Amino acid sequence: MLKLRLKKCGRKGQESYRIVAMPSQTKRDGRATEELGFYNPHTNEANINVVRVKARLSQGAQPTATVANLLKKASIAI
Structure with a gap:
């Protein structure tokens, strides 16, 4: 299963964290299938590639709880 995670x-x-799409069995810092943006918790700055995130969600990727909250703040429907 493909996950959207940090x-x-x-x-x-x-x-800081990159928002990536990767298989759920992969290590946290393992090789990502695709990078979709980044998040800096110190400045609360997030830059998300909305088009690619929506494409991955339509393909069946599941966001983690933290990524889902970031997408909600960016007004991206899950």
Whole structure:
């Protein structure tokens, strides 16, 4: 099953996350199928490729709870 989830990047104490599509069995920081945006929790900044996210959702990808909240804030229907 394909999941939309966060992939950790950045250095210790200054983490940021990429929003990616990857199989659910893959490790958190493993190889992603596609990068769909990023989220910085320190500045509360999110940049999401809306067209690609909607395409992945229509193909059956399931967002995690955190990604679903980010999509809701960006007004993207799940």
